[in-house]
Amino acid sequence: MTDNSQVxxxxxxxxxxxxxxxxxxxxxxxxxxxxxxAIDASKISPRASLIDELGAESLDFLDLLFRLETDFKVKIxxxxxxxxxxxxxxDGFEQGGVLTPAAIERLKILMPExxxxxxxxxxxxxxxxxxxxxxxxxxxxxxxxAEVPA
Amino acid sequence: MMLNGKLALVTGSSRGIGKAIAIRLGELGAxxxxxYVTRDGDAKRVVDLLHSMGRRSFAxxxxxxxxxxxxxxxxxxxxxxxxxxxxxxxxxxxxxFGPVARLRPDAWRHxxxxxxxxxLIGSQRAAKLMAGRGGAIVALSSLGxxxxxxxxxxxxxxxxxxxxxxxxxxxxxxxxxxxxxxxSGGPIDTDALKQFSTYEQMKDASTxxxxxxRMGQPxxxxxxxxxxxxxxARWIYGQTLIVDxxxxxxxx
Numbered sequence: 001m002t003d004n005s006q007v008x009x010x011x012x013x014x015x016x017x018x019x020x021x022x023x024x025x026x027x028x029x030x031x032x033x034x035x036x037x038a039i040d041a042s043k044i045s046p047r048a049s050l051i052d053e054l055g056a057e058s059l060d061f062l063d064l065l066f067r068l069e070t071d072f073k074v075k076i077x078x079x080x081x082x083x084x085x086x087x088x089x090x091d092g093f094e095q096g097g098v099l100t101p102a103a104i105e106r107l108k109i110l111m112p113e114x115x116x117x118x119x120x121x122x123x124x125x126x127x128x129x130x131x132x133x134x135x136x137x138x139x140x141x142x143x144x145x146a147e148v149p150a
Numbered sequence: 151m152m153l154n155g156k157l158a159l160v161t162g163s164s165r166g167i168g169k170a171i172a173i174r175l176g177e178l179g180a181x182x183x184x185x186y187v188t189r190d191g192d193a194k195r196v197v198d199l200l201h202s203m204g205r206r207s208f209a210x211x212x213x214x215x216x217x218x219x220x221x222x223x224x225x226x227x228x229x230x231x232x233x234x235x236x237x238x239x240x241x242x243x244x245x246x247f248g249p250v251a252r253l254r255p256d257a258w259r260h261x262x263x264x265x266x267x268x269x270l271i272g273s274q275r276a277a278k279l280m281a282g283r284g285g286a287i288v289a290l291s292s293l294g295x296x297x298x299x300x301x302x303x304x305x306x307x308x309x310x311x312x313x314x315x316x317x318x319x320x321x322x323x324x325x326x327x328x329x330x331x332x333x334s335g336g337p338i339d340t341d342a343l344k345q346f347s348t349y350e351q352m353k354d355a356s357t358x359x360x361x362x363x364r365m366g367q368p369x370x371x372x373x374x375x376x377x378x379x380x381x382x383a384r385w386i387y388g389q390t391l392i393v394d395x396x397x398x399x400x401x402x
Contacts, residue, residue: 058346059248059301066245066257075213077188078244079345087191 002089002102007109010084013146014139021145022138029068029138036064044134047113051130061129064137074144081128081140085110094125111136151179152380157231159223161185161214161272162241164193166340167290170368171238172196174376180236181206183227187213187241206231215243215264217271224275236379237276239269239289239312246304247346258304265308266315273319277328284327286379289316290371291334291390293398300348309334313390320388331378331386336394338366355397362395370395 018025026046034041037054050056065076077083085106086093093103101121107128108119113135153175163172164186172182173196182200184207186193193209200207208230212223227234243264246257273287291313293299294306312332319330337343337352346352356365374393377383392398 057248059246059252062245062247063254063257066260070256075187079341083189 002105004106004109006087007084007106010143010148011109011112013148014142017142017146018138021142025138025141026134028071029141030134032064032067032071033134033137036060036067046135047115047133049130050132050134058129061132065140068137068141072141072145074141076140076144080143081107081110081136082125084143097124097126099123099125099128111139113139151177152382153236153376154179156180156235156379157183157227157233158236158238158379159183159185159210159227159234159276160238160240161212161223161268162187163238164189164196164209166342167335167338167368167371168238168240169196170372171240171375173199174369174372175236175238175379176200176203176205176207178376178380179205180379181231183207183230184209185212185214185223185241187211213243214241214268214272215260217267220268220271221275224272224279228279232279233283234276234279235283235285237272237280237285237287238375239272239287241268242305242308244305248301250303253304261304262308262311265305266311269312269315273315273323273330277323277326280326280328285329286383287319287323287328287330288375288378289330289332290375291332293334293336293392293394295334297398301346316390317388324387329378329383329387331383331388332390333371333374333378334390334392334394335371336360336366336392336397338368338371340368356395359400360395360397361399362397364395366393366395 030041037056048054069076085103089102091100104119114131118131158175158180160168160172162168163184172184176182184193184196197207197209210223210226212219214220245260246253269289276287289312291309294302295309295313316330316332323330337356343349353365371393
């Protein structure tokens with residue numbers, strides 16, 4: 001049995017911070033996403049995949065992270081979610097490019113904003129960014145603001 | 151051992167190439183300060199490994215793209231050790247990556263600064279701690295500094311600046327007994343590289359085309375960086391050594 005206690009702790013700390021600051025952070029992240037993608041903020045829904053539905057590319061993710069780092073005065077590792085999820089996994093985070101079952105379990109804990117039927121066996125690690133929404137970035141910022149160790 | 155008693159600082163050494171360099175320097179007898187930004191667990195593991203070799207080591211958190219934090223990092227080294235013999239300028243911060251037509255000024259500026267201004271100010275501070283004892287400064291560059299890698303302009307241009315600055319630093323710091331050189335690597339198999347969408351292509355190209363017939367590993371770079379810090383490299387000034395399994399020899 002994999003020990004998911006550290007990942008659970010990250011989840012709890014993020015939820016705790018978002019309990020009071022969610023709307024404030026969401027507004028800010030939404031504005032940054034709209035700016036980076038040059039799309040009207042009103043056209044961006046919280047659950048829309050930035051890559052699949054809004055045409056974002058990896059360049060845009062980098063730019064977005066840089067803006068959020070500057071605005072919130074935090075450092076966000078470029079592979080933040082993977083970083084939290086992969087620590088101490090006996091079988092690793094991925095094998096042959098496919099996420100391991102243990103990694104999927106952890107991602108379900110870390111990414112409640114993603115429909116659980118999207119986090120399924122067979123998901124490839126390079127497909128993970130396709131699941132990112134505005135909410136995903138809100139949670140990444142919250143993780144750094146809560147200063148939970150990676 | 152060749153670097154017995156030497157004091158070293160390696161920026162960005164919690165993982166990847168920086169970690170391999172820190173460990174290699176430790177294996178050769180150096181005490182190593184392990185700088186990191188967010189990966190405190192990984193940094194601690196590197197420090198523990200160095201301790202287990204009998205070296206002095208400590209983890210020092212600092213985002214070296216921030217000049218105030220960079221200054222703080224050197225303040226810490228000064229406070230802990232009072233001196234320095236080896237400075238490895240490895241960490242960078244990539245905020246922009248993509249087609250030149252789409253690069254935005256702030257992210258571009260930040261990326262370039264994290265290469266060249268960090269190297270300049272870091273070397274100034276290192277030289278102060280090396281006063282009276284000489285030393286070695288080694289920076290990291292990559293093939294994208296001279297050739298073209300898709301999307302890589304911010305980093306390639308930053309690395310090109312590092313290579314040029316290496317020459318200026320070498321000329322002016324040489325008389326102080328401080329040798330400055332750079333190691334330029336081809337694609338190296340690290341977590342950082344896996345984030346690029348072209349990782350699989352780079353791996354495939356290296357394995358099929360490079361005379362070395364494989365992708366570079368962190369130790370391939372670390373061994374050359376370490377050599378440049380030893381007395382064996384005493385007559386090498388201001389050079390950029392290309393360490394790429396021969397990849398750049400090919401015209402693609």
